[in-house]
Structures are given as structure tokens and as C-alpha cells.
Amino acid sequence: QVQLVQSGAELKKPGASVKVSCKASGYTLTSYYIHWVRQAPGQGLEWMGIINPSNDNTGSAQKFQGRVSMTRDTSASTVYMELSSLRSDDTAIYYCARSSGSAYGMDVWGQGTTVTVSS
Amino acid sequence: DIQMTQSPSSLSASVGDRVTITCRASQSISRYLNWYQQKPGKAPKLLIYAASSLQSEVPSGFSGGGSGTDFTLTISSLQPEDFATYYCQQSYSTPYTFGQGTKLEIK
Numbered sequence: 001q002v003q004l005v006q007s008g009a010e011l012k013k014p015g016a017s018v019k020v021s022c023k024a025s026g027y028t029l030t031s032y033y034i035h036w037v038r039q040a041p042g043q044g045l046e047w048m049g050i051i052n053p054s055n056d057n058t059g060s061a062q063k064f065q066g067r068v069s070m071t072r073d074t075s076a077s078t079v080y081m082e083l084s085s086l087r088s089d090d091t092a093i094y095y096c097a098r099s100s101g102s103a104y105g106m107d108v109w110g111q112g113t114t115v116t117v118s119s
Numbered sequence: 120d121i122q123m124t125q126s127p128s129s130l131s132a133s134v135g136d137r138v139t140i141t142c143r144a145s146q147s148i149s150r151y152l153n154w155y156q157q158k159p160g161k162a163p164k165l166l167i168y169a170a171s172s173l174q175s176e177v178p179s180g181f182s183g184g185g186s187g188t189d190f191t192l193t194i195s196s197l198q199p200e201d202f203a204t205y206y207c208q209q210s211y212s213t214p215y216t217f218g219q220g221t222k223l224e225i226k
Contacts, residue, residue: 035215037163045155045163045206045217061214062120095162102210105153105168112162 002026004034004096004110011116017084020113022096029077030054032098035106036070036081040092048094051079086117121145121209125218131226136197140221142190142207151211154183154192157220158203166205167192199225 007021022034036048049060051070058070069082083090094113097106122145132138142152150170155163165174167183170190180195194201202225207218 037217044220045157045208047208047215047217050213050215059213097162099210102151102215103169105155105165105174105208105210106163107165107168107174109162109164 002108004098004108006094006096006110006113009114009116011118012086013119014087014117016086016117017082018086018115019080019082020094020096020115021078021080022110023076023078024098025077029072029074029079032100034070034072034079035097035099036068037095037097037106038092039095039112040089043092046092048081053079083115086115088117091115091117120214121148121212121216123207123209123216123218125205125207125221127221128219129222129224131224132197133226134197134199138194138197138223140192140205140207140223142185142192142218144188144190144209144211147187148209148211150186151209152183152185152190153208153210154181155206155208156201156203157206163206197223 005023010018030053035050038046051058053072060068067084072079097109099106124143126141152170154167157163166177171183182193184191205221
């Protein structure tokens with residue numbers, strides 16, 4: 001079945017970087033965009049950025065520009081999101097999700113990856 | 120950035136009630152509006168895309184409407200499994216911002 005499977009939970013120190021993976025199965029990775037969305041504890045959803053796996057084009061929210069990098073490995077059907085210079089307020093669940101275009105919503109979501117930033 | 124504002128932030132209702140959640144965009148977004156349902160400890164689930172299109176396998180009791188800046192999500196007859204948090208999201212221009220969420224609780 002169509003699914004996105006994310007890497008496991010991470011514990012990082014302030015100032016470090018984290019790289020979360022999102023592996024697609026049941027469909028062709030390059031046929032859909034992949035978004036990254038995060039959710040701090042007890043808070044709402046925050047859109048971080050998007051990658052087009054077919055051409056590697058990316059876009060991100062201004063608040064993350066310079067700190068976030070999204071890449072893909074089409075041979076592994078996997079997309080990666082790396083967030084650097086971590087702060088305590090980056091503690092959140094990070095989700096990947098796919099969409100077929102801006103006129104459509106995010107119809108398949110990963111299970112989420114908990115990233116905890118603590119000294 | 121386009122700001123999305125949902126109302127109410129929380130809502131208490133009973134099984135069988137009809138409820139409507141509203142979402143307002145800070146500028147026109149045509150019909151680039153999506154609705155999600157999230158239950159505790161779970162990833163969000165897409166309910167409605169393009170303002171009023173029902174996502175596959177979503178019960179027909181959910182419906183969406185609106186265009187421009189004002190949108191609604193209506194649940195025609197609340198079922199026990201509908202008690203959750205609901206988010207709107209615009210996909211008109213990046214960043215694809217979400218509303219702050221509406222928590223629907225059992226009265």
C-alpha cells in the first residue's frame with residue numbers, strides 16, 4: 001500500500017543538526033511533491049517546506065531558510081530533511097507528507113519523527 | 120505570508136449535532152483550501168481539498184465550502200469518531216500556512 005515511513009526518534013543537543021528520512025513505498029516518489037510539517041508539543045501544525053523529487057527543486061518557509069535542507073535519493077525512494085543549529089524550540093514531531101500539486105491537499109502522511117533538543 | 124484564522128478555537132457538541140467550523144484567509148486564496156482532521160498521537164488526515172472536494176474514503180457527512188477568503192467545514196451529524204482537532208490549510212502560495220486548529224470535544 002501507499003505509505004511514507006520516517007526514521008526514528010532523535011535526541012540532539014542545542015546547536016547540533018538532525019536529518020530525518022522519509023521513505024516512499026507503493027508509488028513512484030517522483031510523481032508527487034513531499035512536504036515537511038512540524039508540530040511542537042501541544043501546538044498546531046507548521047508548514048516548513050517542500051521538495052519536488054522529480055527535479056530536486058525546493059522551497060521553504062522564510063523562518064527556516066538557511067537552516068533547513070531538503071534532498072532526495074530517487075534510487076532509494078527517500079527524501080531527507082536536515083535542520084541545523086537546533087534550538088530547544090525545535091523540539092517537535094516532524095512529518096513528511098505528499099501532495100500531487102497545489103490544488104490538492106496532502107493525502108498521505110508519514111508516522112512522524114520526534115526530535116527532542118535538550119542539553 | 121497568508122494568515123489563516125479558524126473559529127472557534129474549541130467547540131463542545133453532542134453526537135448527532137451539526138457543526139460548522141470557519142476559516143478565514145488574510146487575502147484571497149481562490150479555492151486553494153484544504154481541511155485536515157487530527158486525533159491525539161496520530162498524523163493529520165486529509166478530509167477536504169480544493170475547498171469542497173471530498174477526499175477518497177472520507178465519509179459523506181463531511182463537506183466544505185467557500186472561496187476567496189471565507190471557508191467552512193461542516194459535519195452534518197457528529198459521530199463519536201469525529202471528536203478531534205481540525206485544521207485548515209491554504210495551498211495558494213508558499214508558505215502553505217495552517218490555521219491554529221479547532222478542537223471539537225464531546226459535550
